[in-house]
Amino acid sequence: MAPQISVPKTALAGLRQDLAGEVFVPGDPGYDEARVVHNAMIDRRPAVIAQCATQEDVSNAILFGRETELPVAVRGGGHSVAGTSVVADGLVVDLRRMPAVVADPEHMTVRVEGGATMSRLDHATQPFRLATTGGRASTTGVGGFTLGGGSGWLERKFGLASDNLLAAELITAEGKHVHTDAEENPELFWALHGGGGNFGVATSLTLRLHDLPELSIAMLFFMPEKAPEVVRAFRDLVGSAPDDVGGGVIYFPAPPAPFVPEHLVGELLCGTLLTYTGPVAGVRELSAPLFALGPVVEVVMDIAYTDLQCMLDDPPGLRNYWSAEYLSELPDAAVDVYCERALKIPPPTACQHVLFPLGGAVAAGRPDDPIPWRTAPWAVHPFATWTDPADDDRAIRWVRDVRADARPWSTGAVYLNFIGSEGEKRVVEGFGADNYRRLARVKAAYDPDNVFHFNHNIAPAA
Structure with a gap:
């Protein structure tokens, strides 16, 4: 193990005194637990973890990091597949105590602190039968998800999470508090609609809420030999469906769930999920073309949004590698290639081969936001999870092969929350070249020294 960096004792003592939260360094009880992130491939040992409880804590932690010249990572939910929530021999500004x-049902808004997860957001709004677009896992951090764009089940109806961002409170690289909305610091506000955590630490976000009186799903599983026909039917169905309909296609080894027959557990299945912001009778009627193809598992029901959001939660401790390609079209040839690659998922990994429809309110969102992928009608999202380090190479290679398969139909743009560290070129593609240059000017205004660089980084303009 590499020697741990030495932090001046006087500076560390000052940080402990200044923080209402808690400070961890190597050797402290709780340090190893505090440094664990969602992706088990990431095993980094920070010099200091500052678990901040207030905005002032965040400011003090940033100033401490600058004084000690420690690289700074910011942790909300800890879901970054690249592990950008934790930095070796550096400072982690940990927001989980915030x-x-x-929820404010009168004004149809919700204020979310920087350390809140999707589960907390959804449980706060559901009693009022309100919701906003959230991530497809309940343990995702709201802050990083929203600032990166925010793709979720309700996006075709309510837009991306960033489309629903109304205001934000940030602590800058100089430790200063900044408020931003459409009228105050509007250029910064624009940058937060997809530009990620490059401009400061978001200590709170205000999001627009929407009425969600009913939600239903149709989840159907098919044997792989029917998959090409199933995927084409799903494509055609969603292409003509109202914006109330969302969902996706997923190949995966069937889990040991109550609704899965025992003889199918572990078998590779092709699943379709239709979500519908209406009653169950409506989703059943919409799903008729899929029912006609003979699913081996059928789950059709009304569902609480909180339950939908945690339906695909992965257990902790898994190794993760993900990526994505956004497609200009999904012709039959692309469907065939997608289905063929699913048959090559390397056992015994639990890789998921996902296909998401966009369109609706996503495509209708603000065209000048730094989200060039919003106009794509489809996204392929290879999502590899496994437990044994010996499977690392096979799982990663499979994800990269999926990307290569999709390249003939790719727009080149990509949702950066869906990918790990894939190089500067991919970061620029995630924003678009013109947007990147504009973002770089905002970065230069708020973080000219690139203190917040442990992310999908935007280099400050000269």
Whole structure:
């Protein structure tokens, strides 16, 4: 193990005194637990973890990092597949002690602190039968998800999470508090609609809420030999469906769930999920073309949004590698290639081969936001999870092969929350070249020294 960096004792003592939260360094009880992130491939040992409880804590932690010249990572939910929530021999500004969520049904808004997860957000809004677009896993951090764009089940109806961002409170690289909305610091506000955590630490976000009186799903599983026909039917169905309909296609080894017959557990299946912001009778009627193809598992029901959001939660401790390609079209040839690659998922990994429809409110969103992928009608999202390090190479290679397969139909743009560290070129593609240059100017205004660089980084303009 490499020697740990030495932090001046006087500076560390000052940080402990200044913080209402807690400070961990190597050797402290709780340090190893505090440094664990979602992706088990990431095993980094920070010099200091500052678990901040207030905005002032965040400011003090950033100033401490600059004084000690430690690289700085910011942790909300810890879901970054690249592990950007934790930095070796550096400072982690950990927001998990700031998880408050306050819904305001009168004004149809919700204020979310920087350490809140999707589960906290959804449980705060559901009693009022309100919701906003959230991630497809309940343990995702709201802050990183939203600032990166925010793709979720309700996006075709309510837009991306960033489309629903109304205001934000940030602590800058100089430790200063900044408020931003459409009228105050509007250029920064524009940058937060997809530009990620490059401009400061978001200590709170205010999001627009929408009425969600009913939600239903149709989840159907098919044997792989029927998959090409199933995927084409799903494509055609969604292409003519109202914006109330969302969902996706997923190949995966069937889990040991109550609704899965025992003889199918572990078998590779092709699943379709239709979500519908309406009653169950509506989703059943919409799904008729899929029912006609003979699913081996059928789950059709009304569902609480909180339950939908945690339906695909992975257990902790898995190794993860993901990527994505956004497609200009999904012709039959692309469907065939997609289905063929699913048959090559390397056992015994639990890789998921996902296909998401966009369109609706996603495509209708603000065209000048730094989200060039919003106009793509489809996204392929290879999502590899496994437990044994010996499977690393095979799982990663499979994800890269999926990307290569999709390249003939790729727009080149990509949702950066869906990928790990894939190089500067991919970062630029995630924003678009013109947007990147504009973002770089905003970066230069708020973080000219690139203190917040442990992310999908935007280099400050000269």
